[in-house]
Amino acid sequence: MAKGKFEVVQTIPSPSIAAGLVERFGRKSYGVVTSFSDSYLGALRTYLGDSTLVDLKPFGEFVRQVHTQLHGSSPRLASSRQVLTAIELACESLPSLSPFSKVGDKAGFHEVVRDALRQFQHWDIGFDSVSDGFTGAKAEALHAIATEVERTLAEASASTASALMKACLDEALDLDGQEARLLIFNRGELHPLALKWLTWLSSQGAEVQLVLDRHATDAPIFRASQVTAEFVNKPKTSPGQGNRLLNNLFTEFETDGPNLELVEIHTVGDPFAEAEWALRRAVALTGTGTGSVTIFARDRDTYLPVLIAASQRMRVPVRLTRRTPLLANGFIKSLLALFDLLESNDVRKLTPLLKTGYLGLAHNSETANLIEQAHLRGGNEWDDLTELVAEMEGAELLAETVAHLRSLRSTIASEQRTALDWHTFVRNSIEQAPWFQTVIQRSHDGRDQRAFTALLAALGQDAVVRHANRPEPIAFATWIKVLKQVLDSGDASVPKPPDGIEVVTSVDEIGLTDYVIALGLLEGAFPRRRSENPILSDDDLAAFPANPPLTNSFDTAAAERDHFYRLCACPSKGLVLSYPQIDGDRDNIAAFYLGEIRKICSNLQEFSHPRRSLLPPPSKCELEPDRTLSTALLSAPKSPPENHIATEPAKEVIRFDKSPIRPRELRAMQKCAFQFLAQRKLPTPHEKGDYWRRLLYVPEMAQLLKAPDPESAATALRAAYQGVLDEIRTKLPAWELDPLEQGAERVFSGLIEREFMSREQWHRDCLTTKIGGRLEDFNPATAYKERLAGVTEANSRRTLHLYRLNAPQKLTTSNREDLLLEFGSMIESAWVGVHEVEIEIESLGDRRTKIIYIPDDSAHPRSTDALTVINLGEGEATRDDLRTTLKGLFLEGLRSACSGKMLPTPGDHCAFCNVSDLCRRSQGASEEEDMF
Numbered sequence: 001m002a003k004g005k006f007e008v009v010q011t012i013p014s015p016s017i018a019a020g021l022v023e024r025f026g027r028k029s030y031g032v033v034t035s036f037s038d039s040y041l042g043a044l045r046t047y048l049g050d051s052t053l054v055d056l057k058p059f060g061e062f063v064r065q066v067h068t069q070l071h072g073s074s075p076r077l078a079s080s081r082q083v084l085t086a087i088e089l090a091c092e093s094l095p096s097l098s099p100f101s102k103v104g105d106k107a108g109f110h111e112v113v114r115d116a117l118r119q120f121q122h123w124d125i126g127f128d129s130v131s132d133g134f135t136g137a138k139a140e141a142l143h144a145i146a147t148e149v150e151r152t153l154a155e156a157s158a159s160t161a162s163a164l165m166k167a168c169l170d171e172a173l174d175l176d177g178q179e180a181r182l183l184i185f186n187r188g189e190l191h192p193l194a195l196k197w198l199t200w201l202s203s204q205g206a207e208v209q210l211v212l213d214r215h216a217t218d219a220p221i222f223r224a225s226q227v228t229a230e231f232v233n234k235p236k237t238s239p240g241q242g243n244r245l246l247n248n249l250f251t252e253f254e255t256d257g258p259n260l261e262l263v264e265i266h267t268v269g270d271p272f273a274e275a276e277w278a279l280r281r282a283v284a285l286t287g288t289g290t291g292s293v294t295i296f297a298r299d300r301d302t303y304l305p306v307l308i309a310a311s312q313r314m315r316v317p318v319r320l321t322r323r324t325p326l327l328a329n330g331f332i333k334s335l336l337a338l339f340d341l342l343e344s345n346d347v348r349k350l351t352p353l354l355k356t357g358y359l360g361l362a363h364n365s366e367t368a369n370l371i372e373q374a375h376l377r378g379g380n381e382w383d384d385l386t387e388l389v390a391e392m393e394g395a396e397l398l399a400e401t402v403a404h405l406r407s408l409r410s411t412i413a414s415e416q417r418t419a420l421d422w423h424t425f426v427r428n429s430i431e432q433a434p435w436f437q438t439v440i441q442r443s444h445d446g447r448d449q450r451a452f453t454a455l456l457a458a459l460g461q462d463a464v465v466r467h468a469n470r471p472e473p474i475a476f477a478t479w480i481k482v483l484k485q486v487l488d489s490g491d492a493s494v495p496k497p498p499d500g501i502e503v504v505t506s507v508d509e510i511g512l513t514d515y516v517i518a519l520g521l522l523e524g525a526f527p528r529r530r531s532e533n534p535i536l537s538d539d540d541l542a543a544f545p546a547n548p549p550l551t552n553s554f555d556t557a558a559a560e561r562d563h564f565y566r567l568c569a570c571p572s573k574g575l576v577l578s579y580p581q582i583d584g585d586r587d588n589i590a591a592f593y594l595g596e597i598r599k600i601c602s603n604l605q606e607f608s609h610p611r612r613s614l615l616p617p618p619s620k621c622e623l624e625p626d627r628t629l630s631t632a633l634l635s636a637p638k639s640p641p642e643n644h645i646a647t648e649p650a651k652e653v654i655r656f657d658k659s660p661i662r663p664r665e666l667r668a669m670q671k672c673a674f675q676f677l678a679q680r681k682l683p684t685p686h687e688k689g690d691y692w693r694r695l696l697y698v699p700e701m702a703q704l705l706k707a708p709d710p711e712s713a714a715t716a717l718r719a720a721y722q723g724v725l726d727e728i729r730t731k732l733p734a735w736e737l738d739p740l741e742q743g744a745e746r747v748f749s750g751l752i753e754r755e756f757m758s759r760e761q762w763h764r765d766c767l768t769t770k771i772g773g774r775l776e777d778f779n780p781a782t783a784y785k786e787r788l789a790g791v792t793e794a795n796s797r798r799t800l801h802l803y804r805l806n807a808p809q810k811l812t813t814s815n816r817e818d819l820l821l822e823f824g825s826m827i828e829s830a831w832v833g834v835h836e837v838e839i840e841i842e843s844l845g846d847r848r849t850k851i852i853y854i855p856d857d858s859a860h861p862r863s864t865d866a867l868t869v870i871n872l873g874e875g876e877a878t879r880d881d882l883r884t885t886l887k888g889l890f891l892e893g894l895r896s897a898c899s900g901k902m903l904p905t906p907g908d909h910c911a912f913c914n915v916s917d918l919c920r921r922s923q924g925a926s927e928e929e930d931m932f
């Protein structure tokens, strides 16, 4: 066995220096390369190459291997998820006096506890080393949790790398083979226990080389490296020279050095534009777009989606690893809906699952009918549905699925299982489902298979720990909460494509590269702000007898400079830094690091790409998609061709045939022939999911206008609404039904209040009101048609009742014409055989409005908060006056509509136009206007 040694190498954190160290280490035929940080392993793998016998391993795996050599066997390493599950289980029984009793069930708290446990394990100190005051109370609670977590993991035959290291320290080992040589990189972790263990390892004969980061000259950054070097007290070597930037960054004294070839700062409008400019710059720097440029975006949530979108638009491929939440996958969402369904006796809950179409199950009026029938039969709904779909032609898959679900339901109802058995149940029940293979094979890029595998893996890890903690069987209802929890926090990785510009989110992932383009250099993002640990403040941490002292929030904030320095050390040729000026609706503050770069780099170039400057001019565009878009944006807007209908037969199709129209259509006729004719000729857009609109029919169904008192009105409204809800229940998920039910109560109380208030104030006797009716009933020759909620006739006055989403609130010069056209035409049409016609409009907008048309309204009751009166009358206000006014308003529009000309006439009315997406002249979105 070779004589052991422990060598510390402090070096500038440059990939080329690290690659040199790894390459030299890899020349021998045995040994292991590793890092305290797992995310650095990818870069180390590229440095090591394939032509070596030296191994690359995560540090935990290496520790486990040594432990196995020493003890013959080792527990497996607990995953982060398993530790979290063990913490969650330990927190379930927190005493009520525990300082954490109120947050013990929160996932965020479990994560903070996991980090605290990890730190204390790294220092190898117990929480019980402090017992005084509030810190002592928190330490005591954390000690209890840590003890329980350790016990649970031991029961699950799992352990942490720290526990394995501790178990080695007092033992003697004769090392040989790979374990006898170790090259380990420390990227800023302070891990005193690991240092003790490495010292022990070298004392057992291993050659250990520990690589620490250092500044190129004298700046006091890399605290963790300095503390580590002092802690191990080993001779150091310091290879490498810095460039001008690395020599002077974060130092007081100037030191010369070669400049990087290129240093740039780009100020861009927003993150999406920033992503586009970054890709453009990457293509420009590498010529072909496939060279050694790495884009670094620390804020993955903001930048990864926009980088993907920009890469697709610009057709510049990028290589990035993504993790997507499990619940973002349609297949996994469908599985969750399916497991939820198993618990319910109500077969109508099957409808949303059918509607997704994800499982390939048919959903049509026939299946909806069968589901409704099975529900209404009142027996066992699943038995009935199984029977009904079995008889339906062409629904074999649905029939098999319903039978499968019914059999799963009988299993979960009759059995309790352990967490491990529920895990097996999930796998079997899905893999044996009749649609499973089809869904998996159909999925794009194997994404569903990956998500399903990730779900099983996460669930399996969780189940092992739960089973160890509580081996007794649990009911399905309890277990499904676990499933939801795992799904909430679980994610699946999407592998990197083979080609494209490298995109990373951690500095540790940057390998050998010529250029680095770093996005999002903003205060708060890079560097992050200092924030104290929410359960152990800096003062709490200082109370523990730790040597070196435990890392506190100031150390973590100071380590941000280390990360920036590592970033600057990565490129061999050039560094491009950028930040967005605006994020949403707030201005950003650029990172102060940029100020440091300005001071140091004499060759710095700065570029500003304001929001208006979306693209370079066409002559400077290197990418075809950019050139096309830039050319299009700069060219003068072209007028869309005239809507000229050339042939008589075509005109005949378009021409308004003077058939009765709804009064509200007059407004469109007067303002824009295109809107009027398009609305009439095209099918009415399906108001999908607008179930609130159904509320409009409820007062009429409940005969609210004739209700004798508020109590009976409320009862009738609720009963009528139940009918509506029963009708739509199968079409909506439960979470949408709840607000519909609760919101309706509020709407009804307002309706009732205004109904009885208006009767009193406007002197209406409900006995003279008739429910329902049509405008055409009063005058067969009328040109208008309109459905009415009711009509009241008394003292030669006719009141038309309408229910609308909104009612007019006041009369102004700008809305007078609109009101005359819509309501004036109704009054004129119903003004037959009576002296006066008025309209009462009740709305879902908490208002009732009465429209009258009389010469003098001074004797009429005034408007109140809830009741509004609008008088459209002027002068003598006779029916003839009204007819003449109306003719004057829409005659021109009528002529145009009858001629078959379909000319768009833009104006303020475009804001309310429901055919604007077909129109090329819409105000504000016209092809004739400049976008800016």
Ligand code: SF4
Residues within 6 Å of the ligand: 672, 673, 674, 675, 904, 905, 906, 907, 909, 910, 913, 914, 915, 916, 919, 920, 921, 922, 923
């Ligand atoms: S968007 Fe304006 S111009 Fe176009 S059809 Fe509608 S109302 Fe007419």
